[in-house]
Each structure stands twice: as structure tokens, then as C-alpha cells.
Amino acid sequence: MDNIYVSEIRDNWQAVQEKIAAAAKRSKRNIRDITVVAVSKLQPVAKIEAAIQCGITDFGENYPEQAVEKIHHFAGNKQIRWHMIGHLQSRKASIVASEFSMFHSLDRLSIAARLENQLETVNRILPVLLEVNISGEISKAGWDLRTMSFEHWIDEVNQITKLPSLRIQGLMTMPPFDTQPEQSRIYFHQLSELRNRLIKVFPGLELKHLSMGTSQDYEVAVEEGATLVRIGTAILGHRQ
């Protein structure tokens, strides 16, 4: 028997996929280049179960300790990928090193070094994205290129490229909250431009990802080149 969440999540999932397909078409992109990460932070296991039944394979979590219970619950399902999308405290780095498929929110050099140590212990490689505070909003995490020079940032990125267990695969951002999705476009566009600059500096890195767009503005994000959209409530409903 389907659990009580399946029909709602199936409808939501279908609507999201249709909107992404339309946005991809408008911007002449291939939908295969866009992965939806269903953000399951503060959501019960039963909703994740329902989402898996609807064909969702990628889940995003912000809090490592809460995530680890869910990850272990679904450990038998090898198709599921867990994405860490929240700010990481250094004492929780070992959880991310051993349990997650991708870390979207690498926002400082010290956490990169910490992760490298932990990854070596568990003998894993971790794809990571560099979180950029593209708007310069005080409350947001990520490298802020309004207060740090591009050269200084490049120097830090270069140090991260030397860590053998981390693989930089792109950039991530969280624009200021706005109820008008169009307000996010400039920030998504700037993140995409920043990736282009980074590719010129590091031609050897495969910087294929732009993680941007939430329930609020994922269609705009897709139009601006997002390869990973992080969608919570529009798929899984309200959080606890």
C-alpha cells in the first residue's frame, strides 16, 4: 500500500518536472543536464519513502546528524544519492566525509582541509561545489567576492585543488530571499559568469555544475544554467 504522502508528492513531482522541462526548452537546454535534489531537511522518513516511490533519487540535507539517520534507513537502496547543502561545522565533517555523495556548500579553506583528513581515513573521494555569497548579503554563507579579491579567492581555490580527496565540480549559491523569482536572475547569471572565469583559470577542472534555485526560483535558475536545483517544499510539502 502506498503511504499517505505518495499521491501529493507524485503530483508535485510531476508539476516540477514539467516546469523544468519548459524552462529547459525556453533556454535550449537538455533536461538530462539538470538534476533535481529534493531537499528533505526536517521532513520525516515516510515522505522520503514516498518520494523514492515516485522515482526521486537525489535528496538534500542541511544537518548531518539528522541526515545520518535517514541515510542509514535507506542504506539498502544503492540508487539514492545524498547531497549535503547546508553550512558545515568542522566537528561534523566526518559525517559528510563518510556518508554523502556530494557536498554543495564548501565555503572556506579550513573545512576543506578538515574534510580531506576525514576522507583519507575512510578512503573516499568527495565531489564538492564552492559556495559563493554572490549577493554579499551578510546573513549568507560562502565566499564573498565583494570583500575578497578574485586573486585571493583563486589562491584559496588553488589550495583546495591540491587536496587529493576533494573534487571541485562547480559552484553553488543561495540568493537573498525574494518572493519574486525574477529578482534571483541576476545572481544566478553572476554565478554562471563566475564559473566561466574559473574555467579560464583552471582549464583542467571539470566545473560542470551550478547548484542554484529552490522552490521559489528554480525555473529562472534552469534558464540561467543550473545543473542542480535544490527543491524542498514544492516537492515534499511543508517542513516540520
Ligand SMILES: *Cc1c(COP(=O)(O)O)cnc(C)c1O
Ligand atoms: C532548505 C533549502 C533549500 C530548499 O528550499 P525550499 O524553499 O524548500 O525549496 C535549498 N537550498 C538550501 C541551501 C536550503 O537550505
